[in-house]
Amino acid sequence: MRVNFTVNGRPQEADDVWEGESLLYVLRERLGLPGSKNACEQGECGSCTVRLDGVPVCSCLVAAGQAEGREVVTVEGLADYARQRSEGGCADGACGSAGSGVGLDAARRWEARPSDGQTGEQGELAPIQQAFIDAGAVQCGFCTPGLLVAADELLERNAQPTDADIREALSGNLCRCTGYEKILDAVRLAAARQGEAV
Amino acid sequence: MDFLRPASWEEALAAKAEHPTAVPIAGGTDVMVEINFDHRRPEYLLDLNRVGELSQWETGEETVRLGASVPYTAIMEQLRGELPGLALASHTVASPQIRNRGGVGGNLGTASPAGDAHPALLAAGAEVEVESVRGSRLIPIDDFYTGVKRNALAPDELIRAVHIKKADGPQQYSKVGTRNAMVIAVCAFGVALHPETRTVRTGIGSAAPTPIRAEAAEEFLNAALDEGGFWDSGKIITPSIAKQFAELASAACNPIDDVRGTAKYRRHAVGIMARRTLGWTWEQYRGAGRPLEGAA
Numbered sequence: 001m002r003v004n005f006t007v008n009g010r011p012q013e014a015d016d017v018w019e020g021e022s023l024l025y026v027l028r029e030r031l032g033l034p035g036s037k038n039a040c041e042q043g044e045c046g047s048c049t050v051r052l053d054g055v056p057v058c059s060c061l062v063a064a065g066q067a068e069g070r071e072v073v074t075v076e077g078l079a080d081y082a083r084q085r086s087e088g089g090c091a092d093g094a095c096g097s098a099g100s101g102v103g104l105d106a107a108r109r110w111e112a113r114p115s116d117g118q119t120g121e122q123g124e125l126a127p128i129q130q131a132f133i134d135a136g137a138v139q140c141g142f143c144t145p146g147l148l149v150a151a152d153e154l155l156e157r158n159a160q161p162t163d164a165d166i167r168e169a170l171s172g173n174l175c176r177c178t179g180y181e182k183i184l185d186a187v188r189l190a191a192a193r194q195g196e197a198v
Numbered sequence: 199m200d201f202l203r204p205a206s207w208e209e210a211l212a213a214k215a216e217h218p219t220a221v222p223i224a225g226g227t228d229v230m231v232e233i234n235f236d237h238r239r240p241e242y243l244l245d246l247n248r249v250g251e252l253s254q255w256e257t258g259e260e261t262v263r264l265g266a267s268v269p270y271t272a273i274m275e276q277l278r279g280e281l282p283g284l285a286l287a288s289h290t291v292a293s294p295q296i297r298n299r300g301g302v303g304g305n306l307g308t309a310s311p312a313g314d315a316h317p318a319l320l321a322a323g324a325e326v327e328v329e330s331v332r333g334s335r336l337i338p339i340d341d342f343y344t345g346v347k348r349n350a351l352a353p354d355e356l357i358r359a360v361h362i363k364k365a366d367g368p369q370q371y372s373k374v375g376t377r378n379a380m381v382i383a384v385c386a387f388g389v390a391l392h393p394e395t396r397t398v399r400t401g402i403g404s405a406a407p408t409p410i411r412a413e414a415a416e417e418f419l420n421a422a423l424d425e426g427g428f429w430d431s432g433k434i435i436t437p438s439i440a441k442q443f444a445e446l447a448s449a450a451c452n453p454i455d456d457v458r459g460t461a462k463y464r465r466h467a468v469g470i471m472a473r474r475t476l477g478w479t480w481e482q483y484r485g486a487g488r489p490l491e492g493a494a
Contacts (some may be wrong), residue, residue, distance in 0.1 A: 001201055018199070018241060019200060020199050020233045020240075020243065021200040021238070022230060022233075022234060023388060030379070041231070041234040041235065042231040042234065042235070043227055043230075043231065043292065043293075043295065043296050044380055046293065046295055049295055049411075055298045056295050056298060057225075057295050057298055058296065058299075060230065060234060061225070061227050061230040061231065061296075061299065062226055062230070062299070063201070063223055063224045063230060063233075063243060063245065065201040065203060065245055066223070066226065066245055068203070100348040145287050150294070150295070162222055167293070168379075169294060171293050171294065171378065171379035171380065172292065172293020172294050172295045172296065172379065172380065173293075174380075175242050178261045
């Protein structure tokens with residue numbers, strides 16, 4: 001079947017989608033957006049977290065057909081999403097922001113370079129992404145995209161989260177490297193910077 | 199596989215009548231796991247996300263009519279006053295991502311003995327509104343669970359809503375697991391005080407083939423509270439009464455040994471949770487004598 005939906009502000013069309021396929025599979029294998037990670041495939045680990053009409057969900061548990069006509073934001077579009085939000089625009093793409101986000105071609109051409117991911121020099125980052133780098137919250141990086149999407153959503157609805165708020169918001173995201181302390185640091189850092197910016 | 203996408207409740211019923219083997223999918227938090235792991239290959243998936251009314255609820259005089267797909271997040275954030283037990287149970291479901299998608303209709307459809315909502319529904323008192331093209335009926339929650347992962351639905355029926363009695367007294371919910379998030383219950387216990395009828399109802403999860411009430415424990419407690427004049431006096435429940443209640447709750451269990459825990463542990467833990475949750479609710483009753491939001 002064919003699925004039409006919006007990803008990171010751009011209308012997308014996926015063809016030959018199997019009816020039992022997950023949104024995650026469509027994003028990764030059909031649209032070439034491998035940022036959302038495929039790990040547990042049962043909603044336990046949160047590494048596939050995306051925003052579906054603004055709501056954080058495990059994309060491995062959304063049937064592709066359920067995304068028809070809806071708005072998805074992945075980690076690839078996070079910087080743009082955060083920028084639009086900070087500019088007071090509507091970040092969910094509902095007000096005609098077509099053309100925003102990382103384009104498919106650009107996403108497909110993307111490759112990790114030594115400088116990238118270390119300093120964030122290679123392009124625009126969302127504040128939460130920069131905070132993860134600055135706080136040393138990334139080790140193997142596999143859980144990072146899901147954590148970024150979840151943490152960004154937390155800071156969107158709660159500008160001054162308590163530690164308990166942060167822990168709860170990230171309770172659906174597993175990290176096997178960091179022990180979480182640096183991740184908590186990163187979210188606190190992003191919240192503090194967000195507060196300064198206001 | 200075919201993906202059926204009804205745009206309305208009527209279309210959904212027609213699709214289910216035409217394809218009784220169709221598997222309804224709403225939050226997908228059970229169904230997609232089975233598909234991802236190749237445990238299930240349904241001929242038809244029946245997507246209910248487009249039926250908007252399923253994500254809504256109405257608060258009436260006596261009950262809340264909770265749409266089958268109202269996500270747990272909404273229950274825990276917006277229905278804490280009316281449905282404190284279910285709100286507490288909802289908060290123990292998996293993670294924010296899962297609570298944003300999953301709802302009580304799916305819990306009922308899957309009918310796992312470990313489903314988090316069941317003990318709260320049993321304790322509060324509820325009826326499940328199911329419908330097919332043949333008509334609609336209300337199934338009392340006590341008759342809904344018929345076996346391990348089996349329920350009273352006919353093949354052509356869909357769960358539309360759950361009618362849950364609004365709290366008329368304190369309610370509590372307790373769940374045992376290895377951590378706070380992302381945990382399937384080792385066992386769970388829900389209790390609801392109903393001062394209007396001077397009764398106490400309970401629900402036990404994951405300690406029998408189906409979710410059950412601890413009926414003997416309820417009967418004993420109802421009689422003991424009545425005889426001792428506790429509802430009027432509001433005095434502390436005698437420890438021997440609480441102990442007997444806990445033992446009867448424990449005896450109501452019919453658990454198995456599995457990877458999450460042994461039968462013996464489950465029986466023991468249910469007794470502990472019964473005594474504790476009774477204590478918590480009774481303290482709330484004594485303190486205010488009014489329905490309260492659940493404490494953690």
